[in-house]
Amino acid sequence: MLLRIDHETRLTYSAPVTESVIETRTVPLSQDDQTVLGYKLRVTPPSPVTGYRDGFGNRVELFNLLTPYTEIAIRAAACVRVQRPIATEQLREIAWMPELARQVEAMEFLRSSPQVDFAQSVREFADAVPLSDCATVQEVAEAIMRAVRMQLRYEKKVTAAHTRVSESLALGRGVCQDFTHLYLAAARLRGLPARYVSGYIHQPGELATHAWVQLWAGSTVGWVNLDPTHGKWVESEHVVTAVGRDFSDVPPNRGVWKGDATETIAVAVNVQPVDRVPADLAEPTDSPGWSGQEGGPGTGRGSQSQSQQARNRAFRQQQSQQQQTESRSNDESHTP
Numbered sequence: 001m002l003l004r005i006d007h008e009t010r011l012t013y014s015a016p017v018t019e020s021v022i023e024t025r026t027v028p029l030s031q032d033d034q035t036v037l038g039y040k041l042r043v044t045p046p047s048p049v050t051g052y053r054d055g056f057g058n059r060v061e062l063f064n065l066l067t068p069y070t071e072i073a074i075r076a077a078a079c080v081r082v083q084r085p086i087a088t089e090q091l092r093e094i095a096w097m098p099e100l101a102r103q104v105e106a107m108e109f110l111r112s113s114p115q116v117d118f119a120q121s122v123r124e125f126a127d128a129v130p131l132s133d134c135a136t137v138q139e140v141a142e143a144i145m146r147a148v149r150m151q152l153r154y155e156k157k158v159t160a161a162h163t164r165v166s167e168s169l170a171l172g173r174g175v176c177q178d179f180t181h182l183y184l185a186a187a188r189l190r191g192l193p194a195r196y197v198s199g200y201i202h203q204p205g206e207l208a209t210h211a212w213v214q215l216w217a218g219s220t221v222g223w224v225n226l227d228p229t230h231g232k233w234v235e236s237e238h239v240v241t242a243v244g245r246d247f248s249d250v251p252p253n254r255g256v257w258k259g260d261a262t263e264t265i266a267v268a269v270n271v272q273p274v275d276r277v278p279a280d281l282a283e284p285t286d287s288p289g290w291s292g293q294e295g296g297p298g299t300g301r302g303s304q305s306q307s308q309q310a311r312n313r314a315f316r317q318q319q320s321q322q323q324q325t326e327s328r329s330n331d332e333s334h335t336p
Contacts, residue, residue, distance in 0.1 A: 001082045001236040002037075004274045004281075005200050005208070009074045009253055010266045016068035017259030024253045025198070025242045026076035027051075027059035032222070033084040034239060038281030044073040056249060058242040070261075074253065079277045082236040087224040091138035094217050098191060100137070106193030106216035109184075113245035116184045119166035125151065125182075126189035137217050140192055141226055148183045148228050161247065176211045176229040177247050183213050183228040184246065192216070197225065198250040200239040200271050208271040209252070214243060239271070 007026050030036045041049060047063040054060050065072065101110055112118040129147040134140045155173040165185045168178035180196055187194035193216035201210040212234060214223040225234030242250035252267075 001202070002274050002276070003080050003082065003200075003202055003239060004272055004278055005076075005078045005080065005239065006268075006270045007076045007200075007209075007252075008268045010071065011074075012071045012264045012266070013069075013257075013259070013261040014263075015259060015261040016070055017257045017261050018066060018068050020065040020069075020072070020255055020257040021062070022065075022072075022074075022253060022255030023060050023062045024074060024076070025058055025060055025250055026074075026078075026252055027061065027241070028078050028080045028199070029057070029059065029240050029242070031240070034080055034082045036078060036080050037277045038077075038079040040077050040281060042073075042075045044075075045069055054249075056242070056244050058244070058250065077278075077281060079274065079281045080239050082239060084225070084234065084236050084238075086235065087226070087233040088138060090221045090224060091136060091141075091217055094137045094221060096131075096134055096137050096140050100216060100218050101191045101193055103193075103216070103219060105219070105222075109193040109195045109216065109245065110188045110191070111245075112185075112188075114248045115162065115164050115246040116181050116188070117164050117166050118185065118189065119164075121169055122166050122182075122185045123189060125169060126186040129186055129190060131190060137192070137215070140190070141187075141215055144183060144186050144190070144192070145226065145228050145231060147186065148179060149231050152179055152182060154179075154229070161251070179229040180211045180213055181246055183226075187213070187215065195223070195243050196246045196250060197240055197243050198247070198252065199241040200269065202237045202239075202271045202273065208269040209267075210238070211247070212238065 005028070024041070026041070027039055028034065028036050041061055043049065043063055045065060047065050050062045052060055052062070100106065129144055131140055131143055134143055151172065152168065153173050154175065156175060158171055159168050159174045159178050161177070163174070163178065165178070165181040168174040169182060184194045184196060195214050197212045197214050199210060199212070200208050202208070212225060212227040212229070214225055217224050225238060227234050227238070244250045
């Protein structure tokens with residue numbers, strides 16, 4: 001499936017702000033089951049963009065705005081070909097065994113994390129998942145998914161971007177982020193390495209941003225995708241943007257700024273099938289006002305000096321509202 005993705009984030013301030021440092025994670029990953037054929041980012045007011053990879057291999061774009069402004073628009077456009085194999089065919093012969101959890105690629109994703117806490121209630125939920133009759137990774141994965149979907153009811157606006165899994169478990173309600181966090185907790189506590197995925201979904205009638213799970217199935221198969229919110233294995237309608245331990249590692253945007261103002265955020269995302277790479281994404285990346293990633297991470301301009309980085313750390317953090325609104329936008333229209 002060939003998909004075009006358009007993602008616009010507009011940040012508005014009640015009074016002028018300055019010295020902003022913002023990072024975004026909107027570049028889809030090129031990997032075995034999906035290929036990025038075109039990507040561009042445009043920031044208004046214009047600013048040089050620096051690209052790099054974070055510790056999980058995600059593509060991150062960083063830019064600074066030093067002069068006063070009251071609104072910023074971040075527009076990302078991508079074209080991605082998804083050729084994801086059916087996970088059940090890959091997992092049919094993969095036995096469930098403790099050795100999977102001891103492989104170096106997966107060990108980081110067995111631990112608790114900022115939003116996947118191992119509180120007593122979470123441990124009790126994980127221990128209650130019936131796995132004694134499961135002989136394969138597929139059977140274990142599906143048993144955990146059934147337990148999560150029985151425990152949580154889909155409901156909007158009852159949780160926020162920073163809600164921990166123990167909190168959503170107590171509520172018994174949540175959105176795709178909460179379904180994903182509960183699945184991660186149960187899987188990790190039962191010895192199945194699992195990581196958080198932020199990305200896009202092509203599903204008419206729903207908002208296009210989404211969250212789901214990747215499970216480690218051993219070095220032969222690698223990571224496989226499962227969507228606990230919709231109760232199914234992921235196929236070619238999902239596009240991976242970033243992976244991490246939980247949502248706190250992969251927000252689509254976050255940053256800091258200096259000023260006395262109130263921030264509001266508006267997000268618009270559209271994912272649609274296309275027959276070929278759109279002409280505007282096939283153009284050279286030096287098109288006016290746009291920056292691209294063909295040169296690879298770190299080739300952009302605008303890197304910070306150490307003194308500038310030190311000053312930025314002193315700026316008032318404004319991440320919470322951005323991420324909370326983004327999380328709500330991620331799930332406004334999702335129904336399990």
